Amino acid sequence: MPEMRFHVRWPDGRREACYSPSLVVRDFLTPGESYALDEFVAKSRTALTIASDRVREKYGFSCSAAMDQLARIEAAAKRQAPGGHVTVEAFEP
Template structure:
């Protein structure tokens, strides 16, 4: 199963490399685009949940790494100022 990293710039200036066990993230996020904080979290939640389910379909168990990444995204989002935007910088395929 192809995995990827998507690199984001948080509103507070911090950069993060985020992991996905599937390329499905490409269906929800676009490099060079910025997203309202809530929109980024929702798109990430949807993509990483799908990615985890793809792992379940193939291997019989959910992907804990995808779910852990989602938890890190949600936690980071809570620390951001309201109204901030998250920029998706690049994908590493």
């Protein structure tokens, strides 16, 4: 299963490389686009849940790395000022 990283810039300027065990993230996020904080979290949650489910279908167990990444995204979002935007800077296969 092809994995990928998606690089984001948080509203506070911090950059982060996020992991997905599947390319499904490309269906939800676009490099160069900025998303309202809540929208970014929701799209990430959907994409990483689908990615984890794909791992379960193939290997018989969910992807803990995808769920750990989602937890990091949710925690980082809580540290941001309300009304901020997250920019997806790049995808890395």
